[in-house]
Amino acid sequence: KLKDIFIRNIQPAKKPVRVGSHRGNNFTIFLRNIENTKNLKIRIENYITYLNDYGFPNYFGLQRFGNYRPNSHIVGRFLLEEDYKNAFKEFVLTTYSTELPISKTVRKELNINGNLKKAYNDFPKSLNYERNMIHHLIEKPGDYHGSINTLPSALKRLLISAFQSFLFNKMLSLRVEKGFPLFRPLEGDAISILDDYNGNLTQVKHIYGKSYDVYLKKASELNRAAVVIPIIGNNTNLDEFPLMKSLVEEILKQEKIDRNIFNSELIKEPEFKGSIRAMIAKPTMLRILEFNDDDLYPGKKKVKLEFSLLRGSYATMLIRELIK
Numbered sequence: 001k002l003k004d005i006f007i008r009n010i011q012p013a014k015k016p017v018r019v020g021s022h023r024g025n026n027f028t029i030f031l032r033n034i035e036n037t038k039n040l041k042i043r044i045e046n047y048i049t050y051l052n053d054y055g056f057p058n059y060f061g062l063q064r065f066g067n068y069r070p071n072s073h074i075v076g077r078f079l080l081e082e083d084y085k086n087a088f089k090e091f092v093l094t095t096y097s098t099e100l101p102i103s104k105t106v107r108k109e110l111n112i113n114g115n116l117k118k119a120y121n122d123f124p125k126s127l128n129y130e131r132n133m134i135h136h137l138i139e140k141p142g143d144y145h146g147s148i149n150t151l152p153s154a155l156k157r158l159l160i161s162a163f164q165s166f167l168f169n170k171m172l173s174l175r176v177e178k179g180f181p182l183f184r185p186l187e188g189d190a191i192s193i194l195d196d197y198n199g200n201l202t203q204v205k206h207i208y209g210k211s212y213d214v215y216l217k218k219a220s221e222l223n224r225a226a227v228v229i230p231i232i233g234n235n236t237n238l239d240e241f242p243l244m245k246s247l248v249e250e251i252l253k254q255e256k257i258d259r260n261i262f263n264s265e266l267i268k269e270p271e272f273k274g275s276i277r278a279m280i281a282k283p284t285m286l287r288i289l290e291f292n293d294d295d296l297y298p299g300k301k302k303v304k305l306e307f308s309l310l311r312g313s314y315a316t317m318l319i320r321e322l323i324k
Helices: 040-054 072-080 084-093 101-113 116-122 128-139 144-148 153-177 213-221 242-254 259-263 315-323
Strands: 024-034 190-194 201-207 225-231 275-278 284-293 301-310
Touching (some): 024 315, 072 084, 072 153, 084 128, 084 144, 116 128, 153 242, 201 225, 213 225, 225 242, 301 315
Antiparallel strands (some): 190 201, 190 225, 225 275, 284 301
16 A cells, blocks of 8 residues: 555565564665855765765754754753653743744643643644643643653653664764764774664674774674774763763763663663664665756756665765755
8 A cells, every 4th residue: 555665585584574673674765955156966975975875973863853843852852851840831932933833832831821721622632642631730730741741652752762872873963063073983983784684783792993993994894893882871981982982971961861861760771771883874776867057046056866875764864965
């Protein structure tokens, strides 16, 4: 029943195909309204070569935190801190310029007058989560914990995961700010060996700056190893990431985050034990399919690109690098 899908390279396998078991995603994207500057195509081709060779910072994209209300990580942090009142305020009352006008209006009114019954009637049904939370407070005033628990468990897990992603992005950004290289390892970096089949990360890790450096460098050049950054969870041992450990401690201090946050009962589930993520994402076969005059924007150019990324990496982050 899926539209526009085709299957190829059918062969026997030990495990069935499940959602999330794919190797990656293929993208075909148009970039439009491009200024027709001198040697434009050559400069785009040169940068595409660079991205194919070196990759780009493997940030989590904005959609991980909310396209219109980018606050999932903020709510996730409040949940882990068991600050349910502020979690409610952030989820229900805080407004963002990118959300719909009606949404901003009803949130502002509730924030000003505190009239829960009026808000329950005024909030559009599309804001069903918020309405359920408000209704709970009408029935049980002051029970912010119970209000938060009206959210589906899957959504609460997503909010907590967004906070973990936020910390990953902060670590990567701080590394850049300090002038540490992204495309070669430093002493204290953790390097994961990639599996032979899909090129995915494995739990086989080595610390750069020791006796295996020659082999790790060669493996990295052959795309058989990658520098990794921890996605911090309840089972993360930062001593396994010597270089990143100092950055994590700096971030926790900057953000005023108590390290005990990772001992919360909400993060005891196996999916929050912590994992690793490659610092750099490399596209496969990034190439120009078309380079033409833009039919929608006279006097401008358009480019049609194709590329593939391993699952978990964001095409929006690659495009961001291209249009900088």
